[in-house]
Amino acid sequence: MSSSPAALSGGTVANPRSRVILASLIGTTIEFYDFYVYATAAVLVFPHLFFPPGNDATALLASFAVFGAAMVARPLGAIFFGHLGDKRGRKVTLVGALLTMGIATFLIGALPTYHQVGWLAPALLMLMRLAQGFALGGEWSGAALVATENAPAGKRAVYGTFPQLGAPLGFILANGLFLIIAAILPSDDPSRPSQAFLDWGWRIPFLFSIVMVAVGLWVRLNLVESTAFEKTVKAGKVHSLPLVSVFRTHTRQLVLGTFYMLATYVLFYLMTTFSLSYGRAAVNGALPGLGYDYTTFVLMMIIGVVFFGIFTMLSGPWADRWGRRGTLIGVTLAIIAFGLLWVPMLAGGTIGVMAWLILGFSLMGMTFGPMGALLPELFPANVRYTGSGISYNVSSILGAAVAPFIAIALWSWGGGSPFWVGLYLSAMAGLTLIALLMGTETRDVDIEA
Template sequence: MPVTPKAVLDKSSIRRVVISSWIGNTIEYYDFLLYGLASALVFSKVFFPNVSPLAAMLASFATFGVGFIARPLGGVFFGHMGDTLGRKITLLITLGGMGVATFLIGCLPSYNSIGIWAPILLVVLRFIQGFLVGGEWGGAMLMVVESAPANRRGLLGSIPQTGGFSGQLLATGVFALVTQLPEDQLLSWGWRIPFMLSVVLVLVGMYMRRRLDETPVFQEVQKQHKTKPNKVEKEESPVVTVVRDQWRSILLIMVLRFAESVPFFMTTVFAVSYATTQLGVDKQTMLNVVMATCVLAFPMHALFGALSDKVGRRPVYIFGALCAAAMAFPFFWLLESGSFVLMVLGYILLINIAHNSINAVQPSFFTELFGPKVRYSGASIGAQLGAIVAGGFTPFIAKGLSAIDHNDWTLVACYVVIAALVAAYAAWRAPETSKRDMTKDTL
């Protein structure tokens, strides 16, 4: 049965859902991307001091990737919870747990204090972070897309997606402040401050999320379940159902993520490290470049999200993927200039135009591929599996490719081009989902 008009949220309720999802996503990515910055600038010296600089940097980036290995596991676990118990309770658990894990990272002793246990504990906490993130993204997006009017799902779904950039903005801004400290103070206690501050943000997010109701779509699913006659047999797990019946959609999402995740983590993690260590660019300058990109991401997401409501998800996604392929080499040419203005231009081309057009469409595009009974599981599993193969090890792969080529970036740019073209082909073959009835099990 379709959702009745009375079940549709009013404007104030939709606004509250969008804002709370944006805040939650901001906190999630603040925690997660803060780790990426620390991996590029600090962790190699704090947790891996007794190896060569290259090995230390690779080890630091590898711990960054560990969080992505855990994400599909979190997607399975919290996807099942979200499809059976509800979106709201699941999101409260993921956000609260994420905050605890991030705070504990800030409390970790260094390698010089407890030896090998320092990097071991770092990897464990990073794994827990990734596990919780695996259930966070899908639920936050569902809260908005399932609550939005059909003709505004692209626009409203794109707004919480900017949480990645507001989180990056906060993480970069706080890190920019602590990097002003003398290096010995930065490495001893300064880097810990941004991680510990996450507690304040988490408390705000928990307060906002506790005030939300379940989405109209999930409420209707619960209503149908309660009135369903002859409920004798135990229902199959949503995870089992979606993997068996819609594995093609899960695989599609994994491939689509290449055009978004590879450029993003290449520019925000690898490029920051490459510019500061190989090109001699000041750390503060690189942090300012990233911050400028984050500010521009807000209007760009709204633009591309609204456009996808007009022309469809596929055309916008294909446009973004082709732009990412075209901008990979110009990005590094502009980065090599060392000019703040030209480096910002490079980030605008690859991130604010190419990446943002893709990122804005993902919430609506990915969730619209699935029916309401398996939507949390399907979107989460697909997105988080894609996060492993497309994003988690991008800094590690990029560092390895540049080392093979004598610290040159050419192979890294080729990697971005290939990833983007593969995703563009997948988007071309994908179904158009913008007209889907979110209460139906099929397109």
């Protein structure tokens, strides 16, 4: 594959396929790396360092509340970056989103703790977390548009899986780095990181993100604008206020797109954030869990995430062959069944827990992969960045923002049983199924219209 821009008929310059794949993949990998670094620290570090000592459960809930606050900022980021993306183009907007995320993540690694500055510490953490959410609100939709608007005919879902692959790759990079640091700075207490890890080791993954951002910026600055956007500009179809236009003409698509993503988000954050808390909690603790040490359980999660990546890639050809809607209806039915099987699977010892992780992450790949094509296909080119971004990120409030908090509450209310958490997943997947049944197939829409 060529690495230089190719000329299309009419003199239009197109991005080579290798650059499209790399630009859509590397940006979301960095963004999800930054997000996972925070998610891991929200469980391991922030309850100990950024909130008043005394009540571990309260500190964990407060840490998850800050984690969820970023989801509230994401729709605002979708509106801001969507406006820029639909008026000024995909390239400049993606660069801005990546810079915002990278700077916020780097600064988290330099923040003072509660012991040093009191309540200013969680306030600054909240501010940086909101900046992360704001940036991610503009990142995903832009990366998905770069992939799908530059995809060959009949392969939009395949190309749409490349930005989705950023999620498993970012998870492996973030948690792999934390595992290396934890191995270098071991703890005598499996329920708590070592003092050296709490003093300075946790900061390394946040500070390291600036190196990854530099690489991502180099790739994205070498992109050329998509043909779909260029045609929109030449036809004079750019709206002065894309937000107003998309709500005026595509309200139904916004609502459907939001609920299409609901099961995906709930499953995503239960399998990544809640599972880390549940897996590490003592069997006979105040909130009973599985009792694994951090290193063992994260290694088990990474094995599951490998299946996440595999099935993300497989979902693209399936969605191109059988359609986005048909593929997702089948996967959503499987997620409903999976939620009802939590208790017997988690009661099956290490084999059962490993099967639970592999199945959950495999379903995650199958539901997440087609979204890279489906959500952009719901909207025309002149409001596509705004529309797909709003649907994707409003769903983050309904799903991801509250999922860890609701899961902890249900876990506590059920006396440590995961039954109600699994039932919550099944209920949210039921809402997604209803939306899919109400929607229509988008495989054959004209992406340049």
